[in-house]
Amino acid sequence: MKARSPGLRRLFVTCGALALALAPHLAQLPVWISAAFAGTVLWRLLAEQRGWALPPRALRAGAALGATLAVFAGYRTLNGLAAGTALLSIMACLKLLETRAPRDHAVLVFVGYLLCLATLLYEQSFLRLSYVLAAAWLLTAALARVHRPVEANTEVRPFRLAARLLALGLPLAVVLFLFVPRIEGRFWALPTSTPRHMTGIDDEMSPGDVAQLGLSDDPAFRAWFEGPPPPPEQRYWRMLVLEDFDGRKWRRYATSADSGAPEVVAGGALYDYRIVLEPTSREWLAGLDTVVRWPSGEAFRSRATTLVRIDPRIAERVPVTAPFSYSLRSAIDAAVMPTALPRDLQRRDLQLPDGRAPRARALAVELRTQSHDDRDFVARVLDRFRREAFEYTLEPPPLGAEPVDEFLFATRQGFCEHYASAFAVLMRAAGIPARVVAGYQGGEFNAYGGYLLVRQSSAHAWNEVWLAGAGWVRVDPTAAVAPDRVRRGSLPRALTEVAGARLFGDLAWLARARAMWDAGRTAWYEAVVNFDPAGQQRLLDRLGLGERSWQGLAIALATGFALAALALGAWLAWELRPRHRDPLAAGWNALCERLASAGVPRAPAEGPLDYARRVAAALPAFAPAMAALADSYVTARYLPGASAADRTRFLALARALRRRLRVARP
Amino acid sequence: MSHAADTRRALEPVIAALNGIVLGKDRQVRLALACLLARGHLLIEDLPGVGKTTLAQALARTLGLSYQRVQFTSDLLPADVIGVSVYDRDSGRFEFHKGPVFAQLLLADEVNRATPKAQSALLEAMEERQVTVDGHTHPLPEPFFVVATQNPSYQLGTYPLPESQLDRFLMRIELGYPSAALERDLLRGRDRRELLAGLEPLLDGAALQSLQAHVPKVHVAEPLLDYVQALVQHTRDSGHFEAGLSPRAAIALLRASQAWALLHGRPGVVPEDVQAVARCVAGHRLELRTAVDGSHAADLDRLLLEAVAVP
Numbered sequence: 001m002k003a004r005s006p007g008l009r010r011l012f013v014t015c016g017a018l019a020l021a022l023a024p025h026l027a028q029l030p031v032w033i034s035a036a037f038a039g040t041v042l043w044r045l046l047a048e049q050r051g052w053a054l055p056p057r058a059l060r061a062g063a064a065l066g067a068t069l070a071v072f073a074g075y076r077t078l079n080g081l082a083a084g085t086a087l088l089s090i091m092a093c094l095k096l097l098e099t100r101a102p103r104d105h106a107v108l109v110f111v112g113y114l115l116c117l118a119t120l121l122y123e124q125s126f127l128r129l130s131y132v133l134a135a136a137w138l139l140t141a142a143l144a145r146v147h148r149p150v151e152a153n154t155e156v157r158p159f160r161l162a163a164r165l166l167a168l169g170l171p172l173a174v175v176l177f178l179f180v181p182r183i184e185g186r187f188w189a190l191p192t193s194t195p196r197h198m199t200g201i202d203d204e205m206s207p208g209d210v211a212q213l214g215l216s217d218d219p220a221f222r223a224w225f226e227g228p229p230p231p232p233e234q235r236y237w238r239m240l241v242l243e244d245f246d247g248r249k250w251r252r253y254a255t256s257a258d259s260g261a262p263e264v265v266a267g268g269a270l271y272d273y274r275i276v277l278e279p280t281s282r283e284w285l286a287g288l289d290t291v292v293r294w295p296s297g298e299a300f301r302s303r304a305t306t307l308v309r310i311d312p313r314i315a316e317r318v319p320v321t322a323p324f325s326y327s328l329r330s331a332i333d334a335a336v337m338p339t340a341l342p343r344d345l346q347r348r349d350l351q352l353p354d355g356r357a358p359r360a361r362a363l364a365v366e367l368r369t370q371s372h373d374d375r376d377f378v379a380r381v382l383d384r385f386r387r388e389a390f391e392y393t394l395e396p397p398p399l400g401a402e403p404v405d406e407f408l409f410a411t412r413q414g415f416c417e418h419y420a421s422a423f424a425v426l427m428r429a430a431g432i433p434a435r436v437v438a439g440y441q442g443g444e445f446n447a448y449g450g451y452l453l454v455r456q457s458s459a460h461a462w463n464e465v466w467l468a469g470a471g472w473v474r475v476d477p478t479a480a481v482a483p484d485r486v487r488r489g490s491l492p493r494a495l496t497e498v499a500g501a502r503l504f505g506d507l508a509w510l511a512r513a514r515a516m517w518d519a520g521r522t523a524w525y526e527a528v529v530n531f532d533p534a535g536q537q538r539l540l541d542r543l544g545l546g547e548r549s550w551q552g553l554a555i556a557l558a559t560g561f562a563l564a565a566l567a568l569g570a571w572l573a574w575e576l577r578p579r580h581r582d583p584l585a586a587g588w589n590a591l592c593e594r595l596a597s598a599g600v601p602r603a604p605a606e607g608p609l610d611y612a613r614r615v616a617a618a619l620p621a622f623a624p625a626m627a628a629l630a631d632s633y634v635t636a637r638y639l640p641g642a643s644a645a646d647r648t649r650f651l652a653l654a655r656a657l658r659r660r661l662r663v664a665r666p
Numbered sequence: 667m668s669h670a671a672d673t674r675r676a677l678e679p680v681i682a683a684l685n686g687i688v689l690g691k692d693r694q695v696r697l698a699l700a701c702l703l704a705r706g707h708l709l710i711e712d713l714p715g716v717g718k719t720t721l722a723q724a725l726a727r728t729l730g731l732s733y734q735r736v737q738f739t740s741d742l743l744p745a746d747v748i749g750v751s752v753y754d755r756d757s758g759r760f761e762f763h764k765g766p767v768f769a770q771l772l773l774a775d776e777v778n779r780a781t782p783k784a785q786s787a788l789l790e791a792m793e794e795r796q797v798t799v800d801g802h803t804h805p806l807p808e809p810f811f812v813v814a815t816q817n818p819s820y821q822l823g824t825y826p827l828p829e830s831q832l833d834r835f836l837m838r839i840e841l842g843y844p845s846a847a848l849e850r851d852l853l854r855g856r857d858r859r860e861l862l863a864g865l866e867p868l869l870d871g872a873a874l875q876s877l878q879a880h881v882p883k884v885h886v887a888e889p890l891l892d893y894v895q896a897l898v899q900h901t902r903d904s905g906h907f908e909a910g911l912s913p914r915a916a917i918a919l920l921r922a923s924q925a926w927a928l929l930h931g932r933p934g935v936v937p938e939d940v941q942a943v944a945r946c947v948a949g950h951r952l953e954l955r956t957a958v959d960g961s962h963a964a965d966l967d968r969l970l971l972e973a974v975a976v977p
Binding site: 582603604605606607609641642 | 885887889890932933934935936937938941971972973974975976977
């Protein structure tokens with residue numbers, strides 16, 4: 001490598017660290033800012049090498065104003081994460097143009113720290129954190145390099161120092177992380193200019209309009225069960241209920257009365273579990289059919305049999321914008337309190353728009369007359385789906401003006417939404433209250449993390465029908481057509497598993513690696529990123545400080561700080577410990593300490609003979625002993641031909657004198 | 667009995683005799699002797715008239731060394747110090763006439779009054795312990811000991827010795843004014859010249875040489891080596907000094923410490939020995955970076971000796 005001046009090297013390190021801090025933002029930043037950064041860094045390095053003059057003040061001021069205006073023009077604001085990051089990045093470029101003194105370097109490094117922080121506001125994955133830590137390490141090294149005299153810096157020394165500083169800061173960071181009071185949600189939720197597009201369940205369903213169903217493999221939620229999870233065919237996760245049908249679209253009713261938790265009357269297996277829902281930007285929550293208990297308090301309410309998240313402070317539904325954790329109990333295969341359906345609800349769930357789907361209605365009436373009761377009618381309709389040439393496909397042909405009739409009698413191709421919609425229409429036409437339920441069906445068990453992972457691709461729609469004496473009963477018409485869909489719990493799995501196996505052979509190892517990765521990621525989010533007030537309270541409970549939440553936090557914080565300081569002190573003491581491999585020196589120092597507490601401390605630079613004379617003068621009673629001791633110490637330590645006997649003699653004398661001093665102590 | 671005890675017994679009378687001439691300067695007398703034992707040269711820096719010459723002469727007499735004195739002046743030539751080749755008409759050859767440097771103890775008085783050229787002639791002879799004139803090398807007598815005196819450099823008409831030359835001197839000592847009581851004794855007593863004339867040699871060159879041979883054999887324990895190294899390192903790292911001590915200076919410090927230990931009858935060096943000589947050995951080799959109140963010597967004690975812990 002070419003020999004470079006210290007100034008150039010310093011600039012090089014600072015620019016490198018800054019570039020590293022900026023790199024994660026490149027995807028979000030406008031191209032002109034990235035280009036400006038790269039150009040400025042290159043120019044500034046060249047200027048340093050060639051000794052060019054830096055731009056004058058007026059030019060810099062003009063550039064700063066122009067850059068601010070440009071950012072404002074691009075974002076229509078200077079507030080918010082994206083615009084703020086852009087402004088910060090462009091200001092770092094401009095600062096580079098006047099960077100001469102160590103102070104300027106320090107400013108650049110601090111801009112770098114801010115960029116790191118902004119990076120974490122976008123994403124908190126483990127990989128991202130590792131990257132940010134690495135960037136922070138380099139930034140700290142750049143700072144150390146700037147603030148130490150040139151001759152104290154080798155190429156590696158600032159990096160070692162920075163690593164050590166970060167390591168020393170770690171215990172304090174952990175204490176702060178654990179015990180600084182947590183705020184519900186994300187307190188840093190800055191306005192982001194582009195709301196993230198959320199995949200997932202929509203509150204409208206219009207089977208005829210969707211020609212192709214997007215299949216996302218993103219996780220929808222994870223569920224931890226206290227016992228074994230329910231069998232795959234029972235994994236129906238209700239999310240919301242669609243009842244309002246206009247002949248084409250299914251919608252939910254915007255307003256409806258609260259309802260309490262249903263009462264289990266008989267049978268069924270109970271499951272207790274905790275769900276961590278990925279952000280949906282919707283307020284409704286997933287729960288295993290049938291949820292019979294949700295957390296007390298006001299955080300949950302069941303509206304129109306849909307579980308929603310309520311913010312108790314404003315008594316309003318709040319969308320789930322950050323991973324949200326809640327515990328539920330569900331009963332499967334249970335008979336739920338069969339009360340009569342209120343009249344208004346009954347009317348709602350029997351409603352069909354006038355004149356729509358005439359052929360379906362006719363079919364329903366015909367089948368109903370052949371059946372001896374409602375249950376038989378349901379069985380007949382399912383049987384019809386099973387027997388006739390209905391096909392399950394993710395790419396159904398689009399449907400025209402009368403989607404239900406066209407699907408039932410012409411195309412006969414569709415996915416769950418088509419079947420659920422058609423089934424509900426048939427039921428209502430036959431006088432059976434019916435509704436569409438949207439949610440998820442399935443979930444893969446992750447053995448490494450011990451949870452069920454439900455992906456967006458498991459989104460599903462099915463029906464509930466009101467049967468006299470039994471209440472609402474779940475019916476999944478899709479299962480009649482494509483049993484695999486239900487057994488495998490996911491659309492793509494059902495359709496592609498066979499093809500995939502043929503293509504790649506045994507993919508078990510890939511699946512295992514995927515499960516492992518997801519388990520690690522989940523553990524990280526569970527333990528660190530989603531460490532919320534509840535988690536903090538659990539931690540305090542475990543520490544026995546649970547009853548007094550605020551004082552508890554203060555106590556834990558203070559204790560944590562004290563412990564961290566203690567650990568730091570212990571480390572320093574260990575680092576700076578006097579290293580006496582020599583028992584003679586150890587004996588001598590022990591004696592000197594004893595004499596120091598007797599009022600005659602030895603100056604560090606004081607030789608043994610001088611010290612002995614001083615001790616003899618200060619403590620005449622010990623004068624002869626001290627003289628003999630110093631003599632023996634010098635003989636054993638400094639004079640030629642010192643034997644083991646000399647050493648033993650000194651150590652014995654030192655012990656004796658120490659004892660005498662202890663006894664004589666006032 | 668050890669060499670150390672022998673040495674002490676041999677030198678105690680010398681010290682006593684010297685103290686009889688140079689009153690109240692026991693420490694400086696011992697340092698001068700230690701310097702001589704360590705085969706080093708001595709620089710005495712002080713005002714005229716405090717007894718520099720007397721000390722040098724007394725040393726020469728008591729130790730039984732041949733003595734020469736050169737008064738350094740601004741017109742002194744190198745030949746005046748080392749000698750000159752003169753054509754001898756009788757033999758028809760050039761004959762070397764030895765200069766005053768061919769003495770066992772050379773007193774170079776007011777060495778900083780001479781021009782650098784004359785100074786360097788002497789200093790080269792000190793270092794090489796031989797003189798080369800016209801291609802002929804003439805070894806200097808053994809033992810060879812130079813006592814140079816120097817007026818404080820703020821006096822007029824001086825050519826201060828450059829640092830590289832100062833390094834040739836093992837020690838630099840200052841004599842200082844005598845105390846009031848001793849000064850009265852001095853006034854009341856006989857003339858120093860008479861006293862000097864009455865001094866009997868207590869040793870001779872050969873005896874001194876054998877004593878000098880013992881110095882490098884004085885035991886140096888590991889922790890003491892650590893201590894010397896730590897002191898030297900401190901002059902390099904602490905930032906109080908313009909430049910740290912060189913490895914040569916470190917060796918000088920160790921030799922001087924060994925000589926001091928020998929002089930006091932110790933077969934091994936103790937930290938106090940190092941501390942006793944450190945100021946004289948290091949003082950003229952170090953320049954303080956910032957002027958601190960108080961004397962140079964006090965600063966050196968504070969910034970060097972008190973700053974480095976005894977291992």
